[in-house]
Amino acid sequence: MSTPASILLVGLGGAGCSMVTRLSAQLPAEVAVALLDTDARSLPAGTAQTLQLGRAQTRGMGTGGEAALGLASAESEEAGLRRLFAGVPLVVLVTGLGGGTGSGAAPVVAGLAAETGATVLSFATMPFSHEGERRMRQANDATVKLGQKCHGLVVVHNDLLLQQVSPDAPLSESFAAADNWVGGAIRGLASAFAPGALIAVDPAAVRSLLSTPGSPTLFAYGVGEGEGAAMKAARAACDCPLAHAPGAVAKVASLFVYVAGGPAMTSTEAFEAVAAVRTRFGGETSTVLCARIEPALGDRIEVSVLGASLPAPKAPAKPKKGAKAEDPAQPIFEFATEESMRRGLFGGTPMTFIDGQDVDVPAYIRKAVRLPPSP
Amino acid sequence: MTPKPLPSLIAVIDIGTHKTASLLGQIIDGKARMLSFSERRTDGVVKGTVTDLEKLTQCVHEVVNDIERGSGRAVDHVYLSLSGPAAEGERVKGFVAVPAHDGKVTAKDVADAIASAKRLEPPSGRATILYMRQPTMLDNRPVSNPVGMAGKRLEVNFWRVTMEEGNMRMRVGMVNGMSIRVRDFILASHAAACATASDADKQGGVLVIDMGAGTTDWILYYKEHILCAGSIPVGGEHLTNDLSVALRISRETAEDLKLRFGSAMHRDTDVNQTIWKDGDKGVGDQQFNRGTITQVLSLRYQETIEFVRKDVLRRLEAIFPGHAVKLDQNMIPSGVILTGGSASLADAAEAVQLVTGLSARVGVPNFENESLRKPEYAGVVGLMTAAITDAPPPVRRPRGFLAQLKELFRL
Numbered sequence A: 001m002s003t004p005a006s007i008l009l010v011g012l013g014g015a016g017c018s019m020v021t022r023l024s025a026q027l028p029a030e031v032a033v034a035l036l037d038t039d040a041r042s043l044p045a046g047t048a049q050t051l052q053l054g055r056a057q058t059r060g061m062g063t064g065g066e067a068a069l070g071l072a073s074a075e076s077e078e079a080g081l082r083r084l085f086a087g088v089p090l091v092v093l094v095t096g097l098g099g100g101t102g103s104g105a106a107p108v109v110a111g112l113a114a115e116t117g118a119t120v121l122s123f124a125t126m127p128f129s130h131e132g133e134r135r136m137r138q139a140n141d142a143t144v145k146l147g148q149k150c151h152g153l154v155v156v157h158n159d160l161l162l163q164q165v166s167p168d169a170p171l172s173e174s175f176a177a178a179d180n181w182v183g184g185a186i187r188g189l190a191s192a193f194a195p196g197a198l199i200a201v202d203p204a205a206v207r208s209l210l211s212t213p214g215s216p217t218l219f220a221y222g223v224g225e226g227e228g229a230a231m232k233a234a235r236a237a238c239d240c241p242l243a244h245a246p247g248a249v250a251k252v253a254s255l256f257v258y259v260a261g262g263p264a265m266t267s268t269e270a271f272e273a274v275a276a277v278r279t280r281f282g283g284e285t286s287t288v289l290c291a292r293i294e295p296a297l298g299d300r301i302e303v304s305v306l307g308a309s310l311p312a313p314k315a316p317a318k319p320k321k322g323a324k325a326e327d328p329a330q331p332i333f334e335f336a337t338e339e340s341m342r343r344g345l346f347g348g349t350p351m352t353f354i355d356g357q358d359v360d361v362p363a364y365i366r367k368a369v370r371l372p373p374s375p
Numbered sequence B: 001m002t003p004k005p006l007p008s009l010i011a012v013i014d015i016g017t018h019k020t021a022s023l024l025g026q027i028i029d030g031k032a033r034m035l036s037f038s039e040r041r042t043d044g045v046v047k048g049t050v051t052d053l054e055k056l057t058q059c060v061h062e063v064v065n066d067i068e069r070g071s072g073r074a075v076d077h078v079y080l081s082l083s084g085p086a087a088e089g090e091r092v093k094g095f096v097a098v099p100a101h102d103g104k105v106t107a108k109d110v111a112d113a114i115a116s117a118k119r120l121e122p123p124s125g126r127a128t129i130l131y132m133r134q135p136t137m138l139d140n141r142p143v144s145n146p147v148g149m150a151g152k153r154l155e156v157n158f159w160r161v162t163m164e165e166g167n168m169r170m171r172v173g174m175v176n177g178m179s180i181r182v183r184d185f186i187l188a189s190h191a192a193a194c195a196t197a198s199d200a201d202k203q204g205g206v207l208v209i210d211m212g213a214g215t216t217d218w219i220l221y222y223k224e225h226i227l228c229a230g231s232i233p234v235g236g237e238h239l240t241n242d243l244s245v246a247l248r249i250s251r252e253t254a255e256d257l258k259l260r261f262g263s264a265m266h267r268d269t270d271v272n273q274t275i276w277k278d279g280d281k282g283v284g285d286q287q288f289n290r291g292t293i294t295q296v297l298s299l300r301y302q303e304t305i306e307f308v309r310k311d312v313l314r315r316l317e318a319i320f321p322g323h324a325v326k327l328d329q330n331m332i333p334s335g336v337i338l339t340g341g342s343a344s345l346a347d348a349a350e351a352v353q354l355v356t357g358l359s360a361r362v363g364v365p366n367f368e369n370e371s372l373r374k375p376e377y378a379g380v381v382g383l384m385t386a387a388i389t390d391a392p393p394p395v396r397r398p399r400g401f402l403a404q405l406k407e408l409f410r411l
Helices: A013-026 A067-076 A078-085 A100-115 A133-149 A158-163 A171-193 A203-209 A229-238 A267-281 A338-346 B053-071 B107-118 B165-176 B188-196 B199-204 B236-247 B251-261 B290-319 B348-356 B375-390 B401-410
Strands: A007-012 A031-037 A049-052 A090-096 A119-126 A152-157 A217-225 A252-261 A282-293 A300-308 B009-015 B019-028 B031-041 B077-082 B087-097 B126-138 B141-143 B153-164 B181-187 B206-211 B216-222 B225-232 B274-276 B287-289 B336-339 B360-362
Touching (some): A007 A078, A007 A171, A013 A031, A031 A100, A049 A078, A067 A078, A090 A100, A100 A119, A119 A133, A119 A171, A133 A152, A152 A217, A158 A171, A171 A282, A203 A252, A203 A300, A217 A229, A217 A267, A229 A252, A229 A267, A229 A300, A252 A267, A267 A300, B009 B053, B019 B053, B031 B375, B077 B188, B077 B375, B087 B126, B087 B225, B107 B126, B126 B165, B126 B225, B181 B375, B188 B225, B199 B206, B251 B290, B274 B290, B336 B375, B348 B360
Parallel strands (some): A007 A031, A090 A119, A119 A152, B009 B077, B206 B336
Antiparallel strands (some): A252 A300, B087 B153, B216 B225
């Protein structure tokens, strides 16, 4: 099967498209980019493939926050989406949940991509606590649905982004943190498919890591610089807020660790970083390591970690159409949803709203206060 | 309806999200002497809302059995506390134009005004549980007893507490299930205030904040009367939950760390202070940054107090529309009294002072029995105090469906 690219990075909805557009400048050649939205204005004419969803339903406008409209829009473009995903081994879907297109279309898009045989990894951002009840519920529902459709799901809480920067930093700076995380993941995954790595890896191993739909996914990213850069990067990855998000997976059975550095990086350094990461995240069953030299990084080293809790099955089962959710005999490994992720002991109880915020979510998360580091 | 004489035995039950406490007292010369006390872990209540009636009923029966066994006396009626979002309060008014023949207010005028206030129906599906008297106004001046005074326009005010009918029947039914009548409901925040605030406090003005496990109830007294009351669905469990989420520890560990190392104030010196979970530094012991604990708790605690402050202002603005209402020491000279389990959190008073700008202190219930002189028992002790001071009820209840229903439970 000849494919134009080994990884397809898909931005879905307003938030997804803008993040992918920001990222597309710094991507390796193995990554193709596609933008999907109902709103024609988010789809600039350029290098990226674009697909406007739901022309009949929305007539080029957005969905106005209606998830049902987003869902219908994606279903109406089924043929186009199948064409887009044909022959791509790995699809990385980036979307913002809470709005109409992201919440409604993401499960459909992910489902179609999985049906065409691609391994689907999704990055979904959750709305800020201050965006109110409706968007939060919509996002919450969407995470559950999306989790059943794709092979890996990393949830990025927007509240978390605010904790990454000083309170007076511009908003763009906090979004840059999310760009870094997703960018790191994509560079790591792309390098697994590209030749010329210092420690090469079989692309199939990465795919098999994510082969079980609905298993909890771990993702962390860190960068280090200067003296002992590898260890600094590993420590940064261990402290990555994504891995520390309340309810995130603490330890996993299978890990994919990607280490990239400038020409000065040695194998020893790379292995040290991997050892540090393994101590924190596990990876007892299997740890797939990929290291490569990127001259552009200079004296910086970056570490991305992707993990899944379940050992990869021998023959990755192709997701069957519509069979996942309905078959009671088949266990569904649900993702840690919004409920258990952030509401802790209150998960499963009705949300309590004061001033438009769910007050069961810890105050420090809603106020975006960065906690002192643990000893 | 003639006022009933004070019974010689009073039993009260305070159903909280975390604990259910019951106290049986013998009334001698208008003072309660404790006969027995029981306290059990509440089951079936989440965030102040009943989720499992069967478990809760079981729990209530257990505490009643405990106090009966402990005292050797049979309980035939109880006072129940009322807290959380289920009890909604609002101000109702009644007017009467004083007939002009001599311009003096008669007892009948007062009764008419009261009747007109109570003619206001509660929202559909809700039953009136309590009327609490607020200042009577004669020509817009507060008077304590208007009868015999000259004036034109008499206005009576009540703080009316209503509850969803089904919810009220459920609570009454729970107690009736063991052949015990509900003599009355008492607002939990009012009870907490009765146990901790002096008459002088209430006369000047005081805000009592009762932070339990599931809810934070508050009540504001001004010139001896209840001005308004409210409830925030956030409590001590939220403190525990925040800590458990932030440190990824169990509820029990979080609860323990909260009590041992928690504070309502976050100080720079807490950061980098390492604390151990068990202290023996053995296998399974964990170390934490104390700064994380105080940061997480102080944010939640202060936010909750801020919610209370906003709620107080919102209700005051509804009562005095168009006036610039300010919560300050002039209006509330006695400041804030903190009660409930979470009042024991270190530096709680300081945090309240910081958020509200009012002086604050932790209220310890004034009770003969030393074991109950803790802020967490302000509710149950206050129920007893309120039952004594408020009986016979100062205000007659309407003879509607509810009155008849209550009559049934009472005799």
